[in-house]
Amino acid sequence: MNRSLRPLLATVIIFLIAYAAAVFQFPGLLSTRVLGNFLTDNAFLGIAAVGMTFVIISGGIDLSVGAVIGFTGVLVAVLITWLGWHPLAAFAAAFVVAAAFGAAMGLVIHYLEVPPFIVTLAGMFLARGGASVITQDSVPIDHPFYSAVSSLYWRLPGGGRLSFVGLLMVAVFVIGAIVAHRTKFGSYVYALGGNATSASLMGVPVARTTVEIYTLSSVLACLAGIVFSLYTSAGYPLAAVGVELDAIGAVVIGGTLLTGGYGFVFGTFVGVMLLGLVQTYIIFDGTLSSWWTKIVIGFLLFLFIVLQRLVFAASARGDRVAEKA
Amino acid sequence: MTRIPLARLVNTQTIALVGVLLLNWILFPGFFKIEWQDGRLFGSLIDVLNRGAPVAILAIGMTAVIATKGVDLSVGAVMAMAGAVAATLVMSGQPGWVAVLGALAVGLACGLWNGALVALLDIQPIIATLVLMVAGRGIAQLITEGSIVTFSDPTLVFIGTGSFLGLPMPVVIALALMILVTLAVRKTAIGLFIEAVGVNRSAATLAGIRSRLLLVTVYAVSGLCAAIAGIIVAGDIRGADANNAGLWLELDAILAAVIGGTSLLGGRFSIVMSVVGALIIQAMNTGILVSGYPPEFNLVVKAGMITLILMIQSPFAGRLLTWFGRNRRKGAS
Numbered sequence: 001m002n003r004s005l006r007p008l009l010a011t012v013i014i015f016l017i018a019y020a021a022a023v024f025q026f027p028g029l030l031s032t033r034v035l036g037n038f039l040t041d042n043a044f045l046g047i048a049a050v051g052m053t054f055v056i057i058s059g060g061i062d063l064s065v066g067a068v069i070g071f072t073g074v075l076v077a078v079l080i081t082w083l084g085w086h087p088l089a090a091f092a093a094a095f096v097v098a099a100a101f102g103a104a105m106g107l108v109i110h111y112l113e114v115p116p117f118i119v120t121l122a123g124m125f126l127a128r129g130g131a132s133v134i135t136q137d138s139v140p141i142d143h144p145f146y147s148a149v150s151s152l153y154w155r156l157p158g159g160g161r162l163s164f165v166g167l168l169m170v171a172v173f174v175i176g177a178i179v180a181h182r183t184k185f186g187s188y189v190y191a192l193g194g195n196a197t198s199a200s201l202m203g204v205p206v207a208r209t210t211v212e213i214y215t216l217s218s219v220l221a222c223l224a225g226i227v228f229s230l231y232t233s234a235g236y237p238l239a240a241v242g243v244e245l246d247a248i249g250a251v252v253i254g255g256t257l258l259t260g261g262y263g264f265v266f267g268t269f270v271g272v273m274l275l276g277l278v279q280t281y282i283i284f285d286g287t288l289s290s291w292w293t294k295i296v297i298g299f300l301l302f303l304f305i306v307l308q309r310l311v312f313a314a315s316a317r318g319d320r321v322a323e324k325a
Numbered sequence: 326m327t328r329i330p331l332a333r334l335v336n337t338q339t340i341a342l343v344g345v346l347l348l349n350w351i352l353f354p355g356f357f358k359i360e361w362q363d364g365r366l367f368g369s370l371i372d373v374l375n376r377g378a379p380v381a382i383l384a385i386g387m388t389a390v391i392a393t394k395g396v397d398l399s400v401g402a403v404m405a406m407a408g409a410v411a412a413t414l415v416m417s418g419q420p421g422w423v424a425v426l427g428a429l430a431v432g433l434a435c436g437l438w439n440g441a442l443v444a445l446l447d448i449q450p451i452i453a454t455l456v457l458m459v460a461g462r463g464i465a466q467l468i469t470e471g472s473i474v475t476f477s478d479p480t481l482v483f484i485g486t487g488s489f490l491g492l493p494m495p496v497v498i499a500l501a502l503m504i505l506v507t508l509a510v511r512k513t514a515i516g517l518f519i520e521a522v523g524v525n526r527s528a529a530t531l532a533g534i535r536s537r538l539l540l541v542t543v544y545a546v547s548g549l550c551a552a553i554a555g556i557i558v559a560g561d562i563r564g565a566d567a568n569n570a571g572l573w574l575e576l577d578a579i580l581a582a583v584i585g586g587t588s589l590l591g592g593r594f595s596i597v598m599s600v601v602g603a604l605i606i607q608a609m610n611t612g613i614l615v616s617g618y619p620p621e622f623n624l625v626v627k628a629g630m631i632t633l634i635l636m637i638q639s640p641f642a643g644r645l646l647t648w649f650g651r652n653r654r655k656g657a658s
Contacts, residue, residue: 061451108632111641112635112636112639112640112641112642113639113640113641114635114636114639115589115590117396117451117579117589118579118580118583118589118631118635119635121576121579121580121631122628122631122632122635123628124576125624125625125627125628125631126624126625126628126629128624129621129622129623129624129625129626129627129628130625132621132624133619133621133622133625136621245455245458245459248455249455249459252452252455258449258451258452259449289466289467289470289471290466290471291462291463291464291466291467291471291567292463292467293463294459294460294462294463294466295460295463295464295467297459297460298456298457298459298460298461298463299460301452301455301456301459301460302456302460305442305448305452305453305456306446306448309446309447309448
């Protein structure tokens, strides 16, 4: 078996073991109803995490994701409720704003040589502040289009509901995986994360790729914001606070290296599902308080980081042995 | 007697701080008025110092960590944990000093944990400290059982709101800590070692620096600083709020260090300038409050300010300056 797939396999196995253990305790977790809700409830996180995967594979980080989700929600809600725009027009406007925002961050990161960590931190303040300047309150969205999309679902055998947003997340993951592993842009992203200097010497358009990566991340965060506003039927400037950390967590658990150059979009999907499993398990248990979610996720992060180190140390040793032979 | 060279006090950060303070003064004429009341100083300027103290304390530890090419994302969560431990200890009948020592021990343990992950397991600092950032707040909530634990212990309240020589206690603590750490890094070789490890860890190790021990120490100091900030914040509100204590302060602390000229790529740092950076951030916050602008502008102004300061400090601006210089010389010749 391909050695580079080992961390991904480890993630999948750990997810399956955790899921089996959870089902053993609460057989209800196996129903399609729960599985359908899994996808719906984590749709916005999953979509944002796809963008984060690209950023992290390229060796960067995007802290502005949660703030962009909040800003998009507020912008869309204000355009629809206060100005009477059609939701689709509002979505288009939000995409344009998010793309410009991401591109600006990419430009600053590449041309001003400021670390992504700080640029996207400033971006986070800007987006969160911008949302609060527009409005401080939660703006409800009451539009026939919204209720139509929210009630769109396919009934699964066993009473489960596969919602539109859940399917949308799966679609984003499939497209993301194809883009990452099968396109020129995808190989540029990996090359950049592996070693930016060698990548540029070998003809990778570093400036354009960097701008595209952060634009992609912001656009996907915007899509996540739209999904979040469909989910809650409202826009709130403090929505999705800290989602960037959940997204980073999902990416790390999914086996992507934070040093860049190595990772899988599918791994992030498993990471998101694992985070969802932790939350659902705690809700099912009922006696555990919500803070256990954070502790368990922290523990999982630790577990996967150590696991990655061990797997990579082992494969590096394997390579050395192979070289000697 | 050694003279402090005037040129060293005139730099981007000091000018920025003076600029923000003057702006505050224009917006609010009473800004520089300081009164002596009940044996301590009062006024907006003292308030900036007092409110800025927790971030300044975090920034002191953060600066040392960043100088080793690391970052400590867990300081906000450690603050929450330290506050929770101190509050629960006094509520269970322990004296104040035991609570303080307990909170400091928690901070030290957190720092050692981070340091062990970074130095012994060779995990990237941003990930290693992310673990505690996520889990730490959960642990703090576990300690306080999700509620805000209020107390009236005189020792803790004195640390948060008392005064010494007319200055608020948080300011005195921050000042003492700043002097202590600055002396430690500038009067001994530790500062040089930190910079060496930040520039090139393997080269530093080959040159005989015990980089693992140094890294663990630096993260431990950051954890201790976070615990001190946590005790101050808890003492100030006379309660431990696991949900909100220190929330997002790690970002303010990193920002303070970066504004202070510490390079995120490691190897260059100044403790005093980071404290100045923390004061710039707080002066901006206070300025927006006293000027009567809605506080929502706060984040936008902060974002604009960071971008501006970073642009001035970026290598791009440096190249632009040399380019201009060359052209001017060309024009002259």
